[in-house]
Amino acid sequence: MTNLPVTSESFTIPVGPLHVALEEPMYFRVAVDGETVTDVDINAGHVHRGIEYLATKRTLAQNMILTERICSLCSNSHPETFALAAETIAEMEVPERATYLRVVAGEVKRVASNLFNVAILAHLVGYEALFMHVMQVRELAQDLKEAVFGNRMDLGAICIGGTRYDLDEDTITALTVALDRLEPEIREIEKTYRTNGSIQRRTRGVGVLSIDDAIACGVVGPVARASGLLQDVRADAPYHAYDRLPLDVLTLPDGDVWSRAMIRLHEALDAIVILRACLRDLPDGPINLGSDPYVPPGRAVARSEAPRGELLYYLKTCDAEEPERLKWRVPSFPNWDALTVMLSRAKVADIAIIVNSIDPCISCTER
Amino acid sequence: MSTQVAVILSVLLFPGGLFALTLGLALKGVDRRVAARLQGRVGPPLTQPFIDLVKLAFKRTMVPTTACEPVFLGAPLVGVVSMLAAAALVPISGLYTPEPILGNLLVVLYLLVIPGIVLMVAGSSSSSPYGAIGFSREMVLMLAYEGPIVLVAAAVALRVGMAEGHVATFSLVEIVAYQRTHSIFLLDPVMWPALGAFCLFFPANLGIVPFDIPEAETEVLEGPVLEYSGPALGLFKVMSALKAVVVLGLGIALFAPLGLSGAPALLGWLAEIAVLMVLGVTAVRLSAGRMRIDQAFSFFFKWPLLLSAASVAAIALV
Numbered sequence: 039m040t041n042l043p044v045t046s047e048s049f050t051i052p053v054g055p056l057h058v059a060l061e062e063p064m065y066f067r068v069a070v071d072g073e074t075v076t077d078v079d080i081n082a083g084h085v086h087r088g089i090e091y092l093a094t095k096r097t098l099a100q101n102m103i104l105t106e107r108i109c110s111l112c113s114n115s116h117p118e119t120f121a122l123a124a125e126t127i128a129e130m131e132v133p134e135r136a137t138y139l140r141v142v143a144g145e146v147k148r149v150a151s152n153l154f155n156v157a158i159l160a161h162l163v164g165y166e167a168l169f170m171h172v173m174q175v176r177e178l179a180q181d182l183k184e185a186v187f188g189n190r191m192d193l194g195a196i197c198i199g200g201t202r203y204d205l206d207e208d209t210i211t212a213l214t215v216a217l218d219r220l221e222p223e224i225r226e227i228e229k230t231y232r233t234n235g236s237i238q239r240r241t242r243g244v245g246v247l248s249i250d251d252a253i254a255c256g257v258v259g260p261v262a263r264a265s266g267l268l269q270d271v272r273a274d275a276p277y278h279a280y281d282r283l284p285l286d287v288l289t290l291p292d293g294d295v296w297s298r299a300m301i302r303l304h305e306a307l308d309a310i311v312i313l314r315a316c317l318r319d320l321p322d323g324p325i326n327l328g329s330d331p332y333v334p335p336g337r338a339v340a341r342s343e344a345p346r347g348e349l350l351y352y353l354k355t356c357d358a359e360e361p362e363r364l365k366w367r368v369p370s371f372p373n374w375d376a377l378t379v380m381l382s383r384a385k386v387a388d389i390a391i392i393v394n395s396i397d398p399c400i401s402c403t404e405r
Numbered sequence: 406m407s408t409q410v411a412v413i414l415s416v417l418l419f420p421g422g423l424f425a426l427t428l429g430l431a432l433k434g435v436d437r438r439v440a441a442r443l444q445g446r447v448g449p450p451l452t453q454p455f456i457d458l459v460k461l462a463f464k465r466t467m468v469p470t471t472a473c474e475p476v477f478l479g480a481p482l483v484g485v486v487s488m489l490a491a492a493a494l495v496p497i498s499g500l501y502t503p504e505p506i507l508g509n510l511l512v513v514l515y516l517l518v519i520p521g522i523v524l525m526v527a528g529s530s531s532s533s534p535y536g537a538i539g540f541s542r543e544m545v546l547m548l549a550y551e552g553p554i555v556l557v558a559a560a561v562a563l564r565v566g567m568a569e570g571h572v573a574t575f576s577l578v579e580i581v582a583y584q585r586t587h588s589i590f591l592l593d594p595v596m597w598p599a600l601g602a603f604c605l606f607f608p609a610n611l612g613i614v615p616f617d618i619p620e621a622e623t624e625v626l627e628g629p630v631l632e633y634s635g636p637a638l639g640l641f642k643v644m645s646a647l648k649a650v651v652v653l654g655l656g657i658a659l660f661a662p663l664g665l666s667g668a669p670a671l672l673g674w675l676a677e678i679a680v681l682m683v684l685g686v687t688a689v690r691l692s693a694g695r696m697r698i699d700q701a702f703s704f705f706f707k708w709p710l711l712l713s714a715a716s717v718a719a720i721a722l723v
Contacts, residue, residue, distance in 0.1 A: 164621065240694060
């Protein structure tokens with residue numbers, strides 16, 4: 039900080055790489071004039087982990103484990119999309135039951151992930167009581183994951199050709215009971231965010247991304263939908279069982295921090311509707327195609343809707359057991375660029391709130 | 406006992422000094438514990454603020470190479486001294502009457518400005534950009550809440566002064582004595598707007614949510630005190646503990662001094678302080694999020710100013 043002289047109202051402040059408000063390492067060099075941001079320089083690359091290289095040294099089955107560890111919050115989306123790519127290459131027909139089970143795993147993760155983000159929003163505006171409450175409600179989702187999958191974060195639910203877990207009658211009942219407890223709580227939280235003065239004051243009209251800017255930046259997921267862009271991979275290119283499930287894609291016109299939080303809460307509620315439909319319509323049959331199905335040489339691109347938006351995987355297999363190339367584009371990557379637009383002329387007080395509103399996942403992005 | 410000895414004892418022992426510090430830290434402990442329980446957490450032990458202070462006392466104070474060292478280390482000392490003096494100035498009804506030589510309500514108000522100035526000086530002397538932002542926020546916030554609090558003081562002074570036949574009385578002793586013989590201002594409808602303004606002033610003065618803007622952890626990483634560590638940071642904690650007692654004690658002296666004396670007076674006063682802490686600090690900081698500095702500024706120029714002015718006008722007209 040020694041090279042940042044404080045001579046007038048204009049100076050540069052470092053936000054990150056380690057900032058209390060941002061749990062992960064990202065660095066913004068922010069030029070401010072008084073309380074107003076005049077310029078933002080976004081720096082990435084603080085923790086390059088070399089996982090893409092590592093993936094080419096592992097077999098496909100091992101990569102299921104590896105990709106699950108790219109990120110904790112969307113830990114199910116990575117192996118899920120990786121499996122979709124491998125299944126496309128092998129032209130596998132995933133059993134019907136497995137497609138529903140995959141949706142269950144994905145949507146449970148979505149509920150927990152979205153609640154986590156809106157909780158952090160409350161923390162950033164200094165509303166600690168709300169933060170604690172939302173985290174306690176999220177804990178219900180965590181318990182649910184632990185009860186069904188045996189784990190709170192990494193579910194280990196997916197394998198190439200199907201799923202590794204099955205639901206019996208008892209688990210389905212437990213899941214239904216848990217969802218019944220969760221739903222009114224999330225509705226209550228949604229109402230709080232919709233009506234509470236403190237939240238409204240700090241989030242409405244803050245970090246606005248217009249629909250034109252959203253298209254220009256190519257944003258995805260809740261960020262795009264909050265700016266009025268109707269796009270959701272689950273609806274646009276249905277995978278798993280999504281074409282048979284009641285998916286309700288909401289868009290909001292304002293493109294501010296509040297809209298993004300509301301979209302996330304709506305999707306958490308919608309996920310519960312989808313989960314209930316899955317449990318109701320769950321077909322009988324096998325859950326996978328046996329251990330380690332053969333994947334021939336080939337190339338494929340697969341995409342899915344992670345809690346943060348479109349997750350895209352490119353997989354190239356060869357004669358060896360290890361893939362020749364594995365690459366993924368995470369939703370935080372395109373959304374990240376839009377921060378430049380959102381942060382222009384923002385207040386210093388709002389920087390962390392705006393950054394959090396894209397729900398940045400640095401461990402995904404800095405793979 | 407000579408006046409000098411009484412003054413020194415009141416500043417260092419009771420009701421300032423050791424007593425105020427212990428009370429301030431205990432109140433902080435109560436605040437944290439109650440807040441935790443309301444949030445469904447266990448919370449830290451009641452003695453946590455004392456433990457923190459002892460820990461800080463044994464740590465090393467780091468001074469940034471770019472900081473102006475004498476100012477950097479001197480600022481918290483000035484803050485603590487000002488609050489020690491202020492604590493000795495606030496009367497406790499039926500128990501403690503400050504020596505007239507110490508000063509009156511206006512001196513308390515002046516002394517209450519010093520911690521804010523100390524934070525500003527500390528922030529700018531640390532040469533951290535976050536400190537600089539904290540500096541400007543503290544300044545803006547102070548400008549916003551000082552107007553209303555002066556009007557609140559004027560309302561109380563006018564109310565007592567006009568009732569006793571002169572224009573205004575700024576002597577806290579007389580203000581307390583008036584309320585002991587007549588009714589407390591808490592029950593006086595003319596004073597309610599001023600009381601409302603005071604209730605909005607003290608979260609801002611104590612720097613709690615929604616007005617913890619200069620030190621906002623998630624925005625400016627504690628702002629002015631970012632670069633402080635060890636005993637120097639401990640001094641800031643001492644300062645804010647003393648300040649809590651001064652501001653809460655002032656509120657009680659201005660609006661609700663009890664008509665007791667002796668040991669019951671002390672217990673009553675402690676109970677009042679504890680209630681004010683839980684209702685005015687803990688409940689407030691749990692029920693709202695932080696304002697932005699521009700929002701806080703316009704807020705103070707609207708409600709507290711209007712309320713305190715209403716009281717002054719009502720007293721002048723009645």
